[in-house]
Amino acid sequence: MAEGFSVAILGATGAVGTRLISQLEHSTIPVSKVKFLASARSAGKVLQFRGTDVTIEEAKPQSFDNVDLVLASAGGSVSKRLLPEAVKRGAVCVDNTSAFRMDPQVPLVVPEVNADELVNHKGIIANPNCSTIQMVVALEPIRQRFGLNQVIVSTYQAVSGAGQSALNELMDESQQVIDGEPTDPQILPTKGDKKHYQMAFNLLPQIDVFEDDGYTHEEWKMIHETKKIMLNDMDAKDIKVTATCVRVPIRIGHGESVYFEVADKHATASQIQDALANAAGVVVQDDPSHQVYPQSITAEGSRETYVGRLRPDLENEGNFNMWVVSDNLLKGAAWNTVQIAEELVKRDLVRVPEAAYQQ
Amino acid sequence: MAEGFSVAILGATGAVGTRLISQLEHSTIPVSKVKFLASARSAGKVLQFRGTDVTIEEAKPQSFDNVDLVLASAGGSVSKRLLPEAVKRGAVCVDNTSAFRMDPQVPLVVPEVNADELVNHKGIIANPNCSTIQMVVALEPIRQRFGLNQVIVSTYQAVSGAGQSALNELMDESQQVIDGEPTDPQILPTKGDKKHYQMAFNLLPQIDVFEDDGYTHEEWKMIHETKKIMLNDMDAKDIKVTATCVRVPIRIGHGESVYFEVADKHATASQIQDALANAAGVVVQDDPSHQVYPQSITAEGSRETYVGRLRPDLENEGNFNMWVVSDNLLKGAAWNTVQIAEELVKRDLVRVPEAAYQQ
Numbered sequence: 001m002a003e004g005f006s007v008a009i010l011g012a013t014g015a016v017g018t019r020l021i022s023q024l025e026h027s028t029i030p031v032s033k034v035k036f037l038a039s040a041r042s043a044g045k046v047l048q049f050r051g052t053d054v055t056i057e058e059a060k061p062q063s064f065d066n067v068d069l070v071l072a073s074a075g076g077s078v079s080k081r082l083l084p085e086a087v088k089r090g091a092v093c094v095d096n097t098s099a100f101r102m103d104p105q106v107p108l109v110v111p112e113v114n115a116d117e118l119v120n121h122k123g124i125i126a127n128p129n130c131s132t133i134q135m136v137v138a139l140e141p142i143r144q145r146f147g148l149n150q151v152i153v154s155t156y157q158a159v160s161g162a163g164q165s166a167l168n169e170l171m172d173e174s175q176q177v178i179d180g181e182p183t184d185p186q187i188l189p190t191k192g193d194k195k196h197y198q199m200a201f202n203l204l205p206q207i208d209v210f211e212d213d214g215y216t217h218e219e220w221k222m223i224h225e226t227k228k229i230m231l232n233d234m235d236a237k238d239i240k241v242t243a244t245c246v247r248v249p250i251r252i253g254h255g256e257s258v259y260f261e262v263a264d265k266h267a268t269a270s271q272i273q274d275a276l277a278n279a280a281g282v283v284v285q286d287d288p289s290h291q292v293y294p295q296s297i298t299a300e301g302s303r304e305t306y307v308g309r310l311r312p313d314l315e316n317e318g319n320f321n322m323w324v325v326s327d328n329l330l331k332g333a334a335w336n337t338v339q340i341a342e343e344l345v346k347r348d349l350v351r352v353p354e355a356a357y358q359q
Numbered sequence: 360m361a362e363g364f365s366v367a368i369l370g371a372t373g374a375v376g377t378r379l380i381s382q383l384e385h386s387t388i389p390v391s392k393v394k395f396l397a398s399a400r401s402a403g404k405v406l407q408f409r410g411t412d413v414t415i416e417e418a419k420p421q422s423f424d425n426v427d428l429v430l431a432s433a434g435g436s437v438s439k440r441l442l443p444e445a446v447k448r449g450a451v452c453v454d455n456t457s458a459f460r461m462d463p464q465v466p467l468v469v470p471e472v473n474a475d476e477l478v479n480h481k482g483i484i485a486n487p488n489c490s491t492i493q494m495v496v497a498l499e500p501i502r503q504r505f506g507l508n509q510v511i512v513s514t515y516q517a518v519s520g521a522g523q524s525a526l527n528e529l530m531d532e533s534q535q536v537i538d539g540e541p542t543d544p545q546i547l548p549t550k551g552d553k554k555h556y557q558m559a560f561n562l563l564p565q566i567d568v569f570e571d572d573g574y575t576h577e578e579w580k581m582i583h584e585t586k587k588i589m590l591n592d593m594d595a596k597d598i599k600v601t602a603t604c605v606r607v608p609i610r611i612g613h614g615e616s617v618y619f620e621v622a623d624k625h626a627t628a629s630q631i632q633d634a635l636a637n638a639a640g641v642v643v644q645d646d647p648s649h650q651v652y653p654q655s656i657t658a659e660g661s662r663e664t665y666v667g668r669l670r671p672d673l674e675n676e677g678n679f680n681m682w683v684v685s686d687n688l689l690k691g692a693a694w695n696t697v698q699i700a701e702e703l704v705k706r707d708l709v710r711v712p713e714a715a716y717q718q
Contacts, residue, residue: 150675154513154616156562156605175537178530195650202656203515203607203614205668205682210647214628214670223673240674244616244682246515248562248607255562257513257603259618269573288569291554297561309564311573314582315599316509323564323603 004030005350007341008067008091010059010082011074012036012047015164016096019334020071025050027338029069029345037063038074061085068350071337072096087123087357092350094125094340096333101126101225105357108228111339112281113140117232118343123352125340130332131155131218131245131254132225137305137331138324139260141279142272143230143239147263149318150240153222156248156255157207158296159199161328162188166199170249173200189247204247218245253296254332256324265318269310272320276307281331286310294325302327303335363391364709366700367426367450369418369441370433371395371406374523375455378693379430384409386697388428388704396422397433420444427709430696431455446482446716451709453484453699455692460485460584464716467587470698471640472499476591477702482711484699489691490514490577490604490613491584496664496690497683498619500638501631502589502598506622509599512581515607515614516566517655518558520687521547525558529608532559548606563606577604612655613691615683624677628669631679635666640690645669653684661686662694 007024011017017038024031034049037059045056057063059078064070064086072079073096083093083100100106107117108126113136118125128136135153142148159170166187173183177200185196189206197204207218215223222243228234248255262272277284285294286308294306309323326332344350366383370376376397383390393408396418404415416422418437423429423445431438432455442452442459459465466476467485472495477484487495494512501507518529525546532542536559544555548565556563566577574582581602587593607614621631636643644653645667653665668682685691703709 152511152618156515156607171537174533178534193650197654198656201609202654203609204654205652206650214647242672242680244680246614246616248515249609250560250562255605257605259511288573291552291565293564295556295561295563297557313601321601321603
């Protein structure tokens, strides 16, 4: 182990997978060996890691023999099937799918918020939903200093969050609309549902499938993941959260209009900006007089979460509006996953404990 | 007058102006004569009204001699200069700019909400801001039945709201991004400010210029116009309103994520849907199990306001989320203006009273 870790990337060819590779290349993790795993369809293709060719292998239980660390982003059903096999073989898994997020055995981690939860891992750590991650990175420093009672969020989510094929669909449709041709939607708003609608130059207030209560599963995730990450209890009542999630025709960089109520009614906007300016992972971009505020295209490619447009609700003391943007494929996915792995290495936690994850 | 009204359209060539013409063509207003007025640059061009050629004239004070009704959408400074001249000449003006909206002499009217205010007009009636109109159409039937304490809105506003040149910029930039070429923004987020940013595949949390308190003027409008329309007092405290306005890369059809608190804590989502289903100007599109919800591209070209995704905040009794979409150039501008004119005709109010508008 002194020479480094044997790391497997599961789902290496996707929009997140390719970024898992580049984030790992630029991480502080000592890597002695990498394996790129994917479906049989991609096996045999060659990708690069730090200038060396790596041939993609089909992911099977035995693929995880002699692997120390797995970074997974191949879809929920693949993670559900293969990660317990990896844990059995002694590999610690950081999973970017929703498969294990609400499992009480599994820490759900955003390092800036709850890295300490990593000490309790049983072999699997879950990476939260992209829209949740950037919101809690912005809210946690506020909660730490002023307390947090309530959050009302409306999202403006980029199409890359639905995968590379959805992104291709957006770009194809955009050209068709410019050319005055009909579009032929097959994927968005979500592969998992029956009807598909044009995304180009349109707004779709559906991300993921609908729950019985009228909320989408994406909205459900924002509510319950936020509570699990900030309060270690997915049903905690201490912070009320509600969400409206909307897909918008942009490629990368989710936007979020976040309205929040702090406990300390004397908190001012400039105190909150101070707390944000000193917070890990946050960059404050907030100078209206010079038209400085977070934008999707300027956040793209960066690991940070950008916050601006912070201002008090003029009629409700202790309530504020802000605008939060981050690269949904990096902090929302690949970077947060690699960042968790860096924390595991730093804390000497890249080992499956005796009381390992049980299916 | 028995044969109809002499109607002038001021600003006939713009994105709203061309729609004022078509909405007037399809209105119930008896029109004996039309005049199309615009800047000197457009004078001499020919447009059609009900199949007849109409030559555009340069707008001057004398243009309003013998005009009964003016529908204006040529920018705030033009309205400020010319509408008092029109009133002096006996013409009643419905103005689509922000020039007179907060003037206590001027009713600010959305016919479904406060048509009765028209009886107090002094020659000028103001048409509200596009994003305000569709929100109050959806909120008024809720307020009528359940009372309304608070509104927190996040907008997803179409580029056509910034005018035809902004729309052209979006489409040019979209092609440039698809082709991998650099963009050269000159207009958006707003002509009236110094810096311009790419709109294609991007989000811009600035509409109009910034006020000193950190809110944009668009957000200011949503707060104070809502109070003036619903409560006849731009600073009323009975309903608290806060807003975050964001421009998104779509062409037509503003979306709004509206969070609201009703006074009647026993109100249910299905009672609110009932109230909306029976409200003038509202179409409920709300069937998650069949993926039915308002979309921008399906609202385009229609006079209605579409409401869906109505659901209770699961942790705050009496609080709800909903999603509201309307064609910002029709109900948000041209149709609301013509609809006000129809109401004036219906109520026999197309005459300037003795106590006329004073500058």
